[in-house]
Amino acid sequence: xxxxxxxxxxxxxxxxxxxxxxxxxxxxxxxxxxxxxxxxxxxxxxxxxxxxxxxxxxxxxxxxxxxxxxxxxxxxxxxxxxxxxxxxxxxxxxxxxxxxxxxxxxxxxxxxxxxxxxxxxxxxxxxxxxxxxxxxxxxxxxxxxxxxxxxxxxxxxxxxxxxxxxxxxxxxxxxxxxxxxxxxxxxxxxxxxxxxxxxxxxxxxxxxxxxxxxxxxxxxxxxxxxxxxxxxxxxxxxxxxxxxxxxxxxxxxxxxxxxxxxxxxxxxxxxxxxxxxxxxxxxxxxxxxxxxxxxxxxxxxxxxxxxxxxxxxxxxxxxxxxxxxxxxxxxxxxxxxxxxxxxxxxxxxxxxxxxxxxxxxxxxxxxxxxxxxxxxxxxxxxxxxxxxxxxxxxxxxxxxxxxxxxxxxxxxxxxxxxxxxxxxxxxxxxxxxxxxxxxxxxxxxxxxxxxxxxxxxxxxxxxxxxxxxxxxxxxxxxxxxxxxxxxxxxxxxxxxxxxxxxxxx
Numbered sequence: 383x384x385x386x387x388x389x390x391x392x393x394x395x396x397x398x399x400x401x402x403x404x405x406x407x408x409x410x411x412x413x414x415x416x417x418x419x420x421x422x423x424x425x426x427x428x429x430x431x432x433x434x435x436x437x438x439x440x441x442x443x444x445x446x447x448x449x450x451x452x453x454x455x456x457x458x459x460x461x462x463x464x465x466x467x468x469x470x471x472x473x474x475x476x477x478x479x480x481x482x483x484x485x486x487x488x489x490x491x492x493x494x495x496x497x498x499x500x501x502x503x504x505x506x507x508x509x510x511x512x513x514x515x516x517x518x519x520x521x522x523x524x525x526x527x528x529x530x531x532x533x534x535x536x537x538x539x540x541x542x543x544x545x546x547x548x549x550x551x552x553x554x555x556x557x558x559x560x561x562x563x564x565x566x567x568x569x570x571x572x573x574x575x576x577x578x579x580x581x582x583x584x585x586x587x588x589x590x591x592x593x594x595x596x597x598x599x600x601x602x603x604x605x606x607x608x609x610x611x612x613x614x615x616x617x618x619x620x621x622x623x624x625x626x627x628x629x630x631x632x633x634x635x636x637x638x639x640x641x642x643x644x645x646x647x648x649x650x651x652x653x654x655x656x657x658x659x660x661x662x663x664x665x666x667x668x669x670x671x672x673x674x675x676x677x678x679x680x681x682x683x684x685x686x687x688x689x690x691x692x693x694x695x696x697x698x699x700x701x702x703x704x705x706x707x708x709x710x711x712x713x714x715x716x717x718x719x720x721x722x723x724x725x726x727x728x729x730x731x732x733x734x735x736x737x738x739x740x741x742x743x744x745x746x747x748x749x750x751x752x753x754x755x756x757x758x759x760x761x762x763x764x765x766x767x768x769x770x771x772x773x774x775x776x777x778x779x780x781x782x783x784x785x786x787x788x789x790x791x792x793x794x795x796x797x798x799x800x801x802x803x804x805x806x807x808x809x810x811x812x813x814x815x816x817x818x819x820x821x822x823x824x825x826x827x828x829x830x831x832x833x834x835x836x837x838x839x840x841x842x843x844x845x846x847x848x849x850x851x852x853x854x855x856x857x858x859x860x861x862x863x864x865x866x867x868x869x870x871x872x873x874x875x876x877x878x879x880x881x882x883x884x885x886x887x
Contacts, residue, residue, distance in 0.1 A: 383731050385723075385729050385731050387713075389714070389716070389718055393573075393744075399542065401475070401541075403439060403443075403473075405569050406472060406569060406608050407432075407435070407472070409608070409611035411432070415431055416431065417430070417432075418434075418607075419616070421617075423629075424621075435468075440476055441530045442473025444535065446504070447536065449520075451477070451479055451503055454479070455503035457474045457479050457502060459505075459506055459595070460506065460511045461506060461524060461595065462595075463595075463616070464524075464594070464619075466524045467595055471600070476538060476539065478541070483550060487854050487855060492805075493514050497517055497519065498517075499751070499752065500549065500751065502519050504521075505521045506521075544565050549562060549751055552796060559798075559801065560751075562693050563747060567745075568695070568745050571745030578701055579686060580602065580637065581686075581703070584612055585612070586607065586612040587637070587658075589637070591617060591626060591638070592640065597692055598641070601695055604616075615629070624650070631654045631655070631658075638659060638662045639664075641664070641665070641666035641667055642669050642673055642825065653681065660702070663685075667793070669685065669711075672825070684702070687700055688711070688712065689780065689782060693766070694745050694746045697718045698711050698714055698720070698737075699711070709781060710779040710780060711779075713778050713779055713780065719739070719743065721737075722734075722736065722773065723767070731774050734773045735771070735773075736767055738766060740765060788818075792855070795856075799817045802817045802856055803815070805848075805856070813836075814866075815833035815867075818884075829860075834863070844861050845858075860884065
């Protein structure tokens with residue numbers, strides 16, 4: 383039996399004309415007084431009703447068009463963990479614009495390169511967040527975005543569901559960040575996650591531990607709850623993992639979502655009784671069986687993992703209706719056509735290969751922006767190649783085996799080592815250097831930089847240099863001197879041997 387999923391009965395096609403933001407907020411329009419969003423802290427919460435959220439989103443759309451923007455223009459978002467982010471994101475999409483969220487941790491050189499790639503017509507920015515240099519692009523302060531909430535509501539910009547809706551950045555196999563362009567239909571595909579992973583309904587209160595601008599938070603933490611009329615709970619700035627159990631209890635969360643690293647930190651402390659919690663969701667990095675078992679023992683609920691990527695969000699998962707077998711990530715979500723490919727097509731079940739998604743999946747990206755060669759390189763015989771190595775069992779369960787390439791994934795952030803090494807060019811005192819992901823303890827990995835030098839270099843000096851050029855999640859946390867970097871006969875770096883060279887002090 384070959385490693386191809388049976389997607390089941392065809393899903394209803396995405397309606398046309400269509401607008402992603404209109405779809406996300408349609409259910410909330412019938413529930414104007416219900417809480418759509420709470421920014422939660424140990425000291426209390428900021429509350430947004432659906433009526434307030436929809437007015438702010440549609441007012442933002444009107445305000446952006448009044449600035450002279452036209453449908454199709456790109457809007458670079460430089461916003462923090464506040465409601466400004468979803469208001470700007472959905473407001474732009476309402477008006478037919480294409481928002482591009484970016485991490486607030488990006489440095490000036492990083493965001494300058496990012497802006498050059500997407501050529502935005504406008505930047506929406508909060509105070510204290512790095513902006514690109516050398517660009518004439520106008521900047522809209524977040525304070526002016528707030529004032530747009532009182533403007534007349536923008537009409538939904540309707541059109542083909544295949545037109546561009548938003549772009550997100552991910553590290554590509556080329557070693558530089560790729561702008562992944564998604565269509566409006568991407569939100570229609572997320573319906574397969576509501577039952578196939580999240581077990582999400584209108585009565586739920588979903589607490590997501592991530593930042594607003596992470597695609598995991600954007601989808602699972604905000605847009606999915608709003609699509610079904612549920613309530614999204616997002617921790618405010620400064621909330622730490624050890625405070626999350628209190629927030630889960632105090633705000634009656636029924637579903638909790640986070641990356642495994644956050645869950646691991648949370649479970650180090652004392653957990654109160656959580657009678658309202660139904661289950662947890664895990665994505666962003668591989669979930670270890672031991673962590674899932676610890677969660678089950680401590681909370682009395684299950685933890686459902688999902689596997690996906692920026693190019694297609696999540697499409698493999700366990701769920702309350704079909705939990706993943708131990709040691710597996712889960713199953714192809716209903717409606718997803720996936721395969722495990724070898725050199726000659728789908729491999730027999732039980733054999734390892736490359737996970738692939740069929741080209742017609744409504745959640746699959748449109749393209750890597752301005753990179754047709756890289757876009758074409760990711761397809762083979764109609765299949766989109768994810769780069770993930772997996773095995774499909776006889777029952778269809780997927781076991782994750784790792785990445786085909788050398789990309790790192792510390793803390794749930796996918797990072798290219800080539801990208802980090804390019805930023806560290808000129809590392810003071812180093813003759814040669816390279817980075818790799820290393821395990822510091824079971825289930826926890828960090829980026830380590832290995833270098834050659836006549837004598838050990840000062841780690842604080844190296845860390846300061848890295849901090850000036852890289853976002854925190856891209857910075858090496860460990861520094862180790864080697865006599866020589868491991869290379870093959872052709873001089874190519876052996877990254878697996880490099881990671882194995884790390885030794886605790």
